[in-house]
Amino acid sequence: MGSSCSGKTTVAGRLAARLDIPHVELDALHHGPNWQEASAEELRTKVDAALAGHESWVVDGNYMGKLGTSVIDRADTIVWLDLPLPTLLRRMWRRTASRIHDRVELWSSGNYESWRSFLVSWNGLLWYTVRTYRSRRRECSRLSEGRNLVQLRSPRAVDAWLATQMPEGR
DSSP states (O other): OBSTTSSHHHHHHHHHHHHTOOEEEHHHHHBOGGGOBOOHHHHHHHHHHHHTTOSSOEEEOOOHHHHTTHHHHHOSOEEEEOOOHHHHHHHHHHHHHHHHHHTOOBTTTTBOOOHIIIIIOTTSHHHHHHHHHHHHHHHHHHHHTTSOEEEEOSHHHHHHHHHTOOOTTO
16 A cells, blocks of 8 residues: 555565565556546456455555455555655656656556646646645555554665565475
């Protein structure tokens, strides 16, 4: 869990590789061609299919508005990337500028970021992240109560925690 650009996908990919288990990226399941969003029902169906038959997995993303707590209710550990807003904004700028410059297609669906959607659009990544930062932190705090939670507040803490993760039996 975490705000946009907190590193959810990167950390989940690294963790899944370390543990040799599947990684499910919710953004890839949510965003269709031309930024068409999956409905709540479509997203739930896609997530259920992606997790089916797997005893262990790593899922990155939030989508509580569409999924509720269905994913975190199945998880044995919740990792909350609780990084400061300035860190998120620096990462966001570098990542988005690189994607726009290199014309990176997202999720093999013909989706590309643009300066207009990033900087101008009220629902663009920049303003969405700034607008939702505090409420996302409150939501993550509330949803993690009573669960096995790992709250990581810096990139250094993320790296240190990942270094301790080993597949079962090692």
